[in-house]
Amino acid sequence: xxxxxAKIFSCSNFELEKEKSILDEQGLRIAENQENSQKNRxxxxxxxxDFKKASAxxxxxxxxxxxxxxxxxxxxxxxxxxxxxxxxxxxxxxxxEAPDPYPALASIAEQDIxxxxxxxxxxxxxVELEEFRTEATHLxxxxxxxRRLEERNRQLEQQMEEKVKEIVEIKQxxxxxxxxxxxxxxxxx
Numbered sequence: 001x002x003x004x005x006a007k008i009f010s011c012s013n014f015e016l017e018k019e020k021s022i023l024d025e026q027g028l029r030i031a032e033n034q035e036n037s038q039k040n041r042x043x044x045x046x047x048x049x050d051f052k053k054a055s056a057x058x059x060x061x062x063x064x065x066x067x068x069x070x071x072x073x074x075x076x077x078x079x080x081x082x083x084x085x086x087x088x089x090x091x092x093x094x095x096x097e098a099p100d101p102y103p104a105l106a107s108i109a110e111q112d113i114x115x116x117x118x119x120x121x122x123x124x125x126x127v128e129l130e131e132f133r134t135e136a137t138h139l140x141x142x143x144x145x146x147r148r149l150e151e152r153n154r155q156l157e158q159q160m161e162e163k164v165k166e167i168v169e170i171k172q173x174x175x176x177x178x179x180x181x182x183x184x185x186x187x188x189x
Contacts, residue, residue: 026087033080040073
């Protein structure tokens with residue numbers, strides 16, 4: 001995402017903050033010019049009415065000042081138009097030279113979608129990893145239980161072998177005693 005954004009800003013020295021400042025200044029000047037133009041038009045309209053109402057003799061003396069007023073207004077309107085045109089052409093040139101932001105924004109949007117997908121996949125993997133850890137812990141516990149049970153089984157087998165030996169010895173002694181008794185009984189007979 002940062003690469004695409006860097007492309008936008010490195011392709012042109014648009015300097016948006018500087019342009020905003022210039023546009024603010026131009027906007028204020030245009031507003032002032034409009035206000036001055038309105039005042040001058042009212043004054044010219046008033047002078048024109050006075051000229052129309054004046055007598056033929058006074059019209060000659062008022063004509064020069066009225067003509068001068070119209071000429072000044074034409075000059076002011078010309079300056080105003082040039083200023084507006086220059087302001088427009090300046091911003092037009094800056095915008096014309098600026099790269100089209102759509103490809104970079106589209107790339108950013110695609111990367112954002114991919115990032116969202118990766119984050120989603122990452123969350124799923126974290127859940128799965130936690131499940132595996134839980135299962136591994138459970139298996140470790142089972143292995144420990146199995147080891148304990150195997151050890152207990154060995155102990156029981158040893159005890160059983162010892163008891164079997166004991167019982168076998170007891171049986172052997174008992175049989176030997178019975179045999180001895182039987183032999184004695186037989187000898188006596």
